[in-house]
Amino acid sequence: MIRVTGLxxxxxxxxxxxxxxxxxxxxxxxxxxGKRADTPGDAPEAVSEVLxxxxxLAVTGQIIQNAREGASRISLMESILTQIDNVMIRAKGLxxxxxxxxxDAEDRRIAAEEAARLLEQTVALANTRxxxxxxxxxxxxxxxxxxxxxxxxxxxxxxYKGNHRSSTxxxxxxxxxxxxxxxxxxxxxxxxxGDSKKNPDANLAFPALRRFVxxxxxxxxxxxxxxxxxxxxxxxxxSERAAVxxxxxxxxxxxxxxxxxxxxxxxxxxxxxxDVDIPKAASRMALSQNLLEVSAKASRNILQNVQNVLxx
Numbered sequence: 001m002i003r004v005t006g007l008x009x010x011x012x013x014x015x016x017x018x019x020x021x022x023x024x025x026x027x028x029x030x031x032x033x034g035k036r037a038d039t040p041g042d043a044p045e046a047v048s049e050v051l052x053x054x055x056x057l058a059v060t061g062q063i064i065q066n067a068r069e070g071a072s073r074i075s076l077m078e079s080i081l082t083q084i085d086n087v088m089i090r091a092k093g094l095x096x097x098x099x100x101x102x103x104d105a106e107d108r109r110i111a112a113e114e115a116a117r118l119l120e121q122t123v124a125l126a127n128t129r130x131x132x133x134x135x136x137x138x139x140x141x142x143x144x145x146x147x148x149x150x151x152x153x154x155x156x157x158x159x160y161k162g163n164h165r166s167s168t169x170x171x172x173x174x175x176x177x178x179x180x181x182x183x184x185x186x187x188x189x190x191x192x193x194g195d196s197k198k199n200p201d202a203n204l205a206f207p208a209l210r211r212f213v214x215x216x217x218x219x220x221x222x223x224x225x226x227x228x229x230x231x232x233x234x235x236x237x238x239s240e241r242a243a244v245x246x247x248x249x250x251x252x253x254x255x256x257x258x259x260x261x262x263x264x265x266x267x268x269x270x271x272x273x274x275d276v277d278i279p280k281a282a283s284r285m286a287l288s289q290n291l292l293e294v295s296a297k298a299s300r301n302i303l304q305n306v307q308n309v310l311x312x
Contacts, residue, residue, distance in 0.1 A: 061263065063170050074248050098111050105219040115213045136162065158195070187245075
């Protein structure tokens with residue numbers, strides 16, 4: 001009876017010793033790594049949650065990067081349209097001056113040269129690139145979207161060489177990531193500035209400027225008077241589109257700020273899930289060390305008692 005009890009006690013002490021050793025190892029691992037788990041087997045629920053958070057961080061990071069690129073592109077387009085708007089205002093001022101009855105054919109011939117320079121300046125602005133991509137050609141970003149025609153064959157004719165397709169970026173997401181708000185980041189420039197070859201009578205920048213230049217060259221007072229209202233309509237079209245682009249950019253900047261906060265919150269959650277509380281882990285390690293020492297001492301005592309019974 002005494003031997004059975006001693007054996008049972010010995011096994012119980014060994015089990016306690018093993019548990020204390022495992023607890024000490026786990027506490028030391030957590031203190032040294034700072035992580036609750038090194039492998040999925042250490043803490044499967046925590047590892048699964050960290051993997052989910054990492055996927056969310058990856059998706060959010062990509063959306064933020066796309067939104068930043070889109071906001072920069074839209075901001076540049078807005079800036080270019082504002083500059084074109086200023087050129088058109090100068091053209092309208094020139095039209096108002098040349099509509100004065102005191103102007104003669106020579107005055108208007110000189111003014112036509114100035115108006116032609118304003119047209120060329122507008123074409124150059126409309127062919128601005130953002131990085132290596134043209135801004136106002138739809139998705140046809142590799143070639144200049146506007147072409148100024150041959151002065152002998154097509155004087156002052158500006159034709160559009162882009163397309164009417166759109167590129168979009170994701171500007172947000174639902175919690176399930178299955179639906180997202182999309183925003184266009186490309187512009188078909190002929191819808192803002194016109195195409196004086198296909199639509200020569202449109203009250204948009206390029207057709208209106210062409211008619212104005214031709215009116216000045218031919219000393220056509222009616223055409224010059226009409227140019228004032230036509231250029232005004234073109235200016236309005238450009239200003240309205242620039243305002244829309246400004247709204248788009250502010251929306252994207254707001255999205256970026258919101259997603260940056262969300263990403264910060266995700267990182268905090270990941271840290272809380274993944275990282276161990278070092279003071280608590282250190283306390284557990286000290287406790288495990290004490291328990292292991294007690295277990296080892298008890299084992300030595302039992303072994304000594306057994307030896308005394310067996311050999312004395």
